[in-house]
Amino acid sequence: MKELIKKLTTTPSPSGREEKIKHTILEELQGYIDGYKIDKLGNLIVWKKGKKEGKILLDAHMDEIGVLATYIDEKGFIRIEPIGGVSPYNLLGSSILFPEIEGFVGIEGETSEEMAKNIKNLDFDKIFVDIGASSKEEAERLVPPGTFGVYSSSFRDLGDRVVSKSMDDRVGCAIIIEVFRRSNPIYDLYGSFSVQEEVGLVGASVVAFDIQPDVAIAVDVTAHSDTPKGLKRISLELGKGPTIKIKDSASISDRRLVEKLRCLAEKNQIPYQIEILLRGGTNAAVLQRTRAGIIAGTLSIPTRYVHSPHEMIDIRDVENAVRLFKIFVELEDSIKL
Ligand SMILES: [Zn+2]
Structure with missing residues (x-):
């Protein structure tokens, strides 16, 4: 499982x-x-035939947040625009991987006072990316405006906990892959690896219309509350099980x-947590309001430092999510809700 997550999270693919x-x-x-297709938006949809008539759809978005090169100055410094929820604070002191070269993030400021002021009110106007070019021409050759980049960060194995960029939502992709590998579904099982979730749930908006599933479940990351002075009104802890979402925004x-x-989790002694997410949402929002309405929900993996280059998860939560889904898709009455 760790190897699969490592492979998926280190593959650069922004929205x-x-x-x-x-x-x-x-x-x-x-x-x-048993088959796959790539639709017009680029969503990858795979399926495995079941024994009975009915369809279950598991969805995970395969895009990740990133940046886009917008402008290069005379000395070859690159300006950028975020793709999805990238905070400029997460870029300070970090680096960006463009297809041809890595770039390092710098901040404007002539004096230390000005620098401090810029850090206090940091936005994308105040930062630039340095690829070591010595002219505009050299930078333009390697990173022409319009080039996409992602966080440059490696996978780290800390034991039960693992850290990487783009756990959001490659960990969801890994869970669906494992469910396909391990299960013999009763009903037709569909997996959608959807595009452009981070810029507005774009890919998943068309997937459920196409597949017309009886039940659709988004698999994604969620917040955590178990770091110092973390979220007070909710409880989401790493290692306490995948979370069954009640509501997000x-x-x-x-x-x-x-x-x-x-019920399934309890009956099979699979640890789980109840999730109420105060801010944010998943593809379930658009899967649900497709055609005449689809029964939809979300199963999530608690994640620390979401949308940073170092998203941390607990591998046991991932294993338990796969166990729960395997039981669900092999159940006679899973779609009879
Ligand atoms: Zn995200």
Whole structure:
């Protein structure tokens, strides 16, 4: 599992440029699917035939947040724009991986006072990326405006906990891949690895319309509350199990689906947590409001430092999510809600 997560998180593919990760995922699914297609938006949809009539859709977005080169000055310094929720504070002291070269983030400021002021009110106007070029021409050759980049960060194995960029949502992709590898579904099982979630749930908006599933579940990361002075009104801890979402700011999970997943987890002694996310949403919001409405919800992995270059998860939560999904898709009455 760790190797799979390492492979997925270290494949650079920001929103709108998901080609690399799509191929990596397909490669990992070879021999475990009955078919696949890539739709017009670039979503990768795979399936495995069941024995009975009915469809379950598991969705994870395969894009990651990133940046876009917008302008290069006379000395070859590059200005950037975020793709999705990238904080300029997370870029300070870090580096960006462009397809041809790595760039290092600097901040404007003539004096230490000015520098401190800029850090206090940091925005994308105040930072630039240095690829070591000595002229505009040299920088333009390597990173022409319009080039996409992602955080440059490696995978770290800390034991139960692992750290990498883009756990959001490659960990969801890893869970779906493992469910396809390990299960014999009763109903047709569909997996969608959707594009451009980070810029507005774009890919998943069309997936459920196409597949028309009986039940759709988004698999994504969620927040945590277990670091110093963390979130006070919710409880989400690493290692205490995947979380069954009740609500976030974009959707309320279907009550019947929540109950079914809770019952299954309890019956099979799979640890789980109840999730109420105060800010943020998942693809469930658009899966749910497709055609005449679809029974939808979200299963999440608690994650520390979401949208930073160092997103931390607990591998046991991932294993337990796979166990729960395997039981769910092999269940006779999973879609009878
Ligand atoms: Zn995200």
